[in-house]
Amino acid sequence: MNKKAGVRxxxxxxxxxxxxxxxxxxxxRAIKKYFSKCKKELSPDxxxxxxxxxxxxxxxxxxxxxxxxxxxxLYQSTNMxxxxxxxxxxxxxxxxxxxxxxxxxxxxxxKGLALPGxxxxxxxxxxxxxxxxxxxEFYFEHLVESRKYSLSLAEEKIISRxxxxxxxxxxxxxxxxxxxxxxxxxxxxxxPIKINAQGKLTALxxxxxxxxxxxxxxxxxxxFKKNINIFYTIYEALLKDxxxxxxxxxxxxxxxxxNFSNYLDDKTVDxxxxxxxxxxxxxxxxxxxxxxxxxxxxLSRYDLYAPVGSSxxxxxxxxxxxxxxxxxxxxxxxxxxxxxxIFDDGHVDSHPRQNKRSGAFCSTVSTKITPYVxxxxxxxxDAMMTMAHExxxxxxxxxxxxxxxxxxxxxLPVAETASTFSEMLMFDHLLNTIKDKKEKKAMLFExxxxxxxxxIRQNYFVKFEKAAHEMVQKGTNGEELSDKYYEILKEQFGNxxxxxxxxxxxxxxxxxxxxxxxxxxxxxxGELLSxxxxxxxxxxxxxFISSIEKILAAGxxxxxxxxxxxxxIDINSPExxxxxxxxxxxxIEMIRELI
Numbered sequence: 346m347n348k349k350a351g352v353r354x355x356x357x358x359x360x361x362x363x364x365x366x367x368x369x370x371x372x373x374r375a376i377k378k379y380f381s382k383c384k385k386e387l388s389p390d391x392x393x394x395x396x397x398x399x400x401x402x403x404x405x406x407x408x409x410x411x412x413x414x415x416x417x418x419l420y421q422s423t424n425m426x427x428x429x430x431x432x433x434x435x436x437x438x439x440x441x442x443x444x445x446x447x448x449x450x451x452x453x454x455x456k457g458l459a460l461p462g463x464x465x466x467x468x469x470x471x472x473x474x475x476x477x478x479x480x481x482e483f484y485f486e487h488l489v490e491s492r493k494y495s496l497s498l499a500e501e502k503i504i505s506r507x508x509x510x511x512x513x514x515x516x517x518x519x520x521x522x523x524x525x526x527x528x529x530x531x532x533x534x535x536x537p538i539k540i541n542a543q544g545k546l547t548a549l550x551x552x553x554x555x556x557x558x559x560x561x562x563x564x565x566x567x568x569f570k571k572n573i574n575i576f577y578t579i580y581e582a583l584l585k586d587x588x589x590x591x592x593x594x595x596x597x598x599x600x601x602x603x604n605f606s607n608y609l610d611d612k613t614v615d616x617x618x619x620x621x622x623x624x625x626x627x628x629x630x631x632x633x634x635x636x637x638x639x640x641x642x643x644l645s646r647y648d649l650y651a652p653v654g655s656s657x658x659x660x661x662x663x664x665x666x667x668x669x670x671x672x673x674x675x676x677x678x679x680x681x682x683x684x685x686x687i688f689d690d691g692h693v694d695s696h697p698r699q700n701k702r703s704g705a706f707c708s709t710v711s712t713k714i715t716p717y718v719x720x721x722x723x724x725x726x727d728a729m730m731t732m733a734h735e736x737x738x739x740x741x742x743x744x745x746x747x748x749x750x751x752x753x754x755x756x757l758p759v760a761e762t763a764s765t766f767s768e769m770l771m772f773d774h775l776l777n778t779i780k781d782k783k784e785k786k787a788m789l790f791e792x793x794x795x796x797x798x799x800x801i802r803q804n805y806f807v808k809f810e811k812a813a814h815e816m817v818q819k820g821t822n823g824e825e826l827s828d829k830y831y832e833i834l835k836e837q838f839g840n841x842x843x844x845x846x847x848x849x850x851x852x853x854x855x856x857x858x859x860x861x862x863x864x865x866x867x868x869x870x871g872e873l874l875s876x877x878x879x880x881x882x883x884x885x886x887x888x889f890i891s892s893i894e895k896i897l898a899a900g901x902x903x904x905x906x907x908x909x910x911x912x913x914i915d916i917n918s919p920e921x922x923x924x925x926x927x928x929x930x931x932x933i934e935m936i937r938e939l940i
Contacts, residue, residue: 352662359412389470390470393477415710423719487608493595533556542699550565583862599862607757625805631936662724692718734768740767769876
């Protein structure tokens with residue numbers, strides 16, 4: 346392994362590059378054949394065994410198609426502007442469209458909606474047929490519930506084609522634009538530092554030198570400010586498209602589409618967000634404490650993630666990997682074995698490089714393939730925490746891989762459970778093994794910084810999105826939207842942090858706001874939920890691990906409200922969410938004592 350370049354994942358577990366065309370063609374033929382079979386054989390009075398067999402065949406189709414679609418997605422992630430990428434995406438989009446249209450047809454029939462030349466599935470027969478697959482009971486129930494938001498088959502096909510042919514390319518266009526940015530970090534009296542990978546640049550916002558942090562942020566936002574009208578135009582198109590879905594399907598508000606897909610009620614998400622907004626004051630007090638620790642009157646937004654103390658320890662990729670696996674092993678054998686499998690299978694891409702997307706993610710291809718993890722490892726403690734987080738996602742998927750592909754994927758908020766829990770394990774381990782008070786203080790500052798970024802910052806992204814949807818529908822522009830974002834930033838930080846003007850443009854830099862509207866509350870939901878689970882684990886010890894494993898193994902086969910109720914958690918209660926902030930306040934109090 347070239348230590349500087351890191352490790353690159355091996356996609357052969359999905360398919361070899363030279364197999365792509367044949368696999369795609371085989372999957373396309375199978376979808377076409379199955380589609381024809383559905384039209385002929387789906388009937389309300391069909392034998393239960395026949396229905397069961399058809400569902401099994403449908404699951405097989407999904408597995409085969411997922412190989413092709415995931416290969417294209419993962420290839421693109423590390424080859425953003427490669428000619429091969431455009432070919433793979435173009436071909437896989439066609440397959441995705443065929444799969445989507447067949448799935449729409451199948452789901453329409455299962456919902457009991459009218460289809461040309463088909464007998465509608467009545468409630469009595471639906472109960473009879475659905476009993477053949479008790480493991481998919483929740484899946485079928487949710488389909489039937491979604492009937493009230495469904496359109497005609499022809500309309501659904503038009504929307505599916507529009508998403509594939511227009512919406513997806515627009516999303517990719519944004520990625521191509523940002524991936525092509527070259528950043529200039531300008532320090533007084535020095536030659537500008539040119540950086541062509543966003544991951545390398547964002548690592549500098551945690552640099553110990555305040556001038557470097559300031560220069561890094563200025564470099565980061567300069568191209569976004571320069572191209573704000575382009576980003577607004579892209580966002581406006583995506584946002585109006587999203588709003589059309591709200592209007593024609595009959596959802597109450599723009600965020601309701603996301604909530605329904607997450608199996609959550611609007612009230613539950615509203616409660617979560619309200620509690621987070623109220624607790625911004627906890628972090629505002631913390632930022633004043635951080636300013637005191639750095640012996641400055643008031644923090645600037647440049648300094649939000651500034652290291653405090655001697656937390657500048659560097660880790661190699663291999664040492665971080667070893668540490669993460671050690672922590673997982675000490676917690677539970679199942680967690681350790683699943684985490685180790687991801688590394689052993691060569692499914693991690695570790696370091697930033699040109700043409701590779703920024704950030705980090707875990708991708709679950711299917712229940713038959715070990716998940717893939719993309720990192721942009723920078724060598725600090727935060728990068729190690731990110732590694733633990735993404736490996737945690739993979740562990741979650743490996744726990745639920747005994748389920749059908751139709752229900753193996755958790756909803757977005759619950760999907761953050763194992764990832765954030767793994768981070769908590771990592772943090773606790775480091776905090777308990779560090780003896781030096783200065784190092785411990787630095788660790789605590791880093792953890793509270795991270796919790797702010799995951800809870801309050803993500804919550805306010807969603808608050809901005811709510812406002813942006815209203816503004817765009819009434820008519821606005823990129824500068825006005827930036828003014829609104831700046832206004833919301835000031836509410837978020839109060840008088841604890843001064844906010845330089847270039848942060849007005851930060852919204853255009855956040856990919857989730859464009860690609861997956863209202864996604865970000867999954868982070869604060871997951872962080873606070875994991876804190877609650879971790880607190881219960883600390884109270885009950887090893888006996889509680891089986892409850893955690895039960896949540897992970899359930900995948901998306903149950904509604905989160907009911908699943909969590911089984912372990913004593915009421916996510917509709919403000920008191921539950923408030924309880925997790927108690928843990929954060931304890932960390933802040935530990936900092937107060939140390940300084």
